[in-house]
Amino acid sequence: SWALRKQMGFEFQVESGEDYAKTDPLYAGKFHTVVRCKQHGMVSDPGAYVKALAQHFEDSGGELVLADVTxxxxxxxxxxxxxxSSGKMSADKLVLTAGVWSRPFMEKMxxxxxxxxxxxYHLELKSPESYPVNPMMVASGKFAVTPMKGRIRxxxxxxxGGTKAGPEDGPIKMLRTHVESLFNDLNYDETEEWLGHRPAITDSLPMLGQIxxxxxxxxxxxxxxxxxTGGAKSGKILSDIITQNPINLDLSPYRPDRFSA
Ligand SMILES: Cc1cc2nc3c(=O)[nH]c(=O)nc-3n(C[C@H](O)[C@H](O)[C@H](O)COP(=O)(O)OP(=O)(O)OC[C@H]3O[C@@H](n4cnc5c(N)ncnc54)[C@H](O)[C@@H]3O)c2cc1C
Structure with a gap:
């Protein structure tokens, strides 16, 4: 709740949709109330971000092998x-980071x-004539709008629906209806649809640590x-675990074997 956020020190400001439109004219007449959350960040091109991380890994002496792990x-x-698919490989340490596809590897162990x-799902509006100033969570339609490089996502x-089935028409139609109603007076070139998999564990916490x-x-x-959002922090924590750097955190809630005991 907003009260809990306040208690935990999050900064936010409630304003009328009319006032917010002075900051973000694209939303003029669209919202009754806007909650402006301070100190938030965004990534303007997630694909480029991941490529840059991979490049940094290689520049630091890492070797990137693209292969299917069986x-x-x-x-x-x-x-x-x-x-x-590139053969057998061995290492001093191995980190499993296959998202939702990690489960069968864990179960085999x-x-x-x-x-x-x-x-x-996401729907992107390509080459729009204008962009929102800030990312926005549209609570009434339960979707997030982010201005990205060359598109609005x-x-x-x-x-x-599992990992094997392809995208369904229903959810994307629902999303499209909300998006088209919000941006009914915005011109853009075309739209692109995408289905992704959020790796969700029943207690909503990642599995972080040594098996x-x-x-x-x-x-x-x-x-x-x-x-x-959490990847960078988790990467730092995991590198501290592996290099045995002291960590001033209780990591027991994240134990990979917490459901096996
Ligand atoms: C619509 C949508 C919106 C989202 N918005 C946000 C957001 O705004 N902010 C946020 O923080 N998060 C967001 N997320 C969540 C975020 O995308 C996931 O939490 C994140 O991608 C998980 O990262 P991961 O590296 O663990 O898994 P993934 O990104 O799923 O990566 C797993 C990788 O492992 C590879 N892999 C799997 N099996 C094998 C195998 N056998 N051999 C080789 N490689 C394999 C896959 O190809 C994949 O590249 C969103 C997700 C969705 C679907």
């Missing part, structure tokens, strides 16, 4: 390995992971709706 575990000498895909919907003290296999998945 199995992983620990060999007789205690070294982690994985089988892949005997670790229970109550995780499902919360499927979500409108993302939302939670659907349980057991005698295996050099670590996990970092299960960030549900907030993987882009």
């Amino acid at each position: 199995g992983l575990g620990q060999d007789n000498t205690g070294k982690p390995f994985l089988d892949s 005997g670790i229970k992971v109550p995780m499902e895909s919360e499927r979500g 409108c993302a939302g919907v939670v659907e349980f 057991s003290s005698d295996q050099e296999i670590y996990t970092a998945f299960g960030h549900q709706h907030l993987g882009l």
